[in-house]
Amino acid sequence: MPSSRPDPVGQLRVxxxxxxxxxxxxxxxxxxAPTVGLLLEQRRDIAAAEAQVVEQQENVEALQDEVARWDDPAYIEAxxxxRLFYVYPGETSFVLLDDRSALESASAPVPSATLEQPTRDWASAAASSFxxxxxxxAGPTSFGEPAETDTPE
Incomplete structure (x- = not known):
């Protein structure tokens, strides 16, 4: 008589x-996994090397342009x-030496054309300071503005 239960051997096989x-x-x-990781790393290295080759080719082209410029006698003269301040015989060379920056020379204060009267007597200020x-x-850091003294003017 056949049983209604499924065969356990079939379930085990599955x-x-x-x-x-x-x-x-x-x-x-x-x-x-290691092989795929190695493949990806090698592709990254190849891409970096190709970028470096392109950069070096651009550098070589720039240097070749520079060499081509030096073949021109007008460029050499300039x-x-x-750079060397060379001049032809009979020419006069002038060199302007200005150690100030453009900002310093542009923002220099213009001196006043009028005389100013001092507000305090310098002799009494020096004596009171002494x-x-x-x-x-007290130490030197505790001093603030010197006190105003009553001096006849």
């Missing part, structure tokens, strides 16, 4: 087959005049 397939997939990933410095025990 689960064993599933385990074998999953195991093979995992083994394939483990075996191929460089000798600018007396304060000699008679106090």
């Amino acid at each position: 689960s064993w087959l599933l385990l074998v397939v999953v195991g093979l997939v995992v083994a394939g990933v483990v075996v191929l 460089q000798a005049r600018d 007396l304060v410095a000699g008679l106090t025990s």
Whole structure:
């Protein structure tokens, strides 16, 4: 008499087959992962090397243009005049030496054309400074603005 239960051997075969397939997939990933990582790293290195080659080719082209400029006698003359201050016989060369920057020379204050009257007597200010410095025990950082003294004007 046939039983209504499914055959357990058939279920085991399916689960064993599933385990074998999953195991093979995992083994394939483990075996191929380092190779794929190496492939990606090599592609990245190749791309960097190609970019470096392009940059060096541009540099070589710029240097070749520079060499071509030096073949021109007018360029050589201009460089000798600018860099070495060479002149032809009979010419006079002038060199302007200005160690100030453009900002300093542009923002220099213009002196006043009128005389200004001092607001305090300098002699009494010097004497009071001398007396304060000699008679106090406070340090130099504690001094602020000197006190105004009553002096006849």
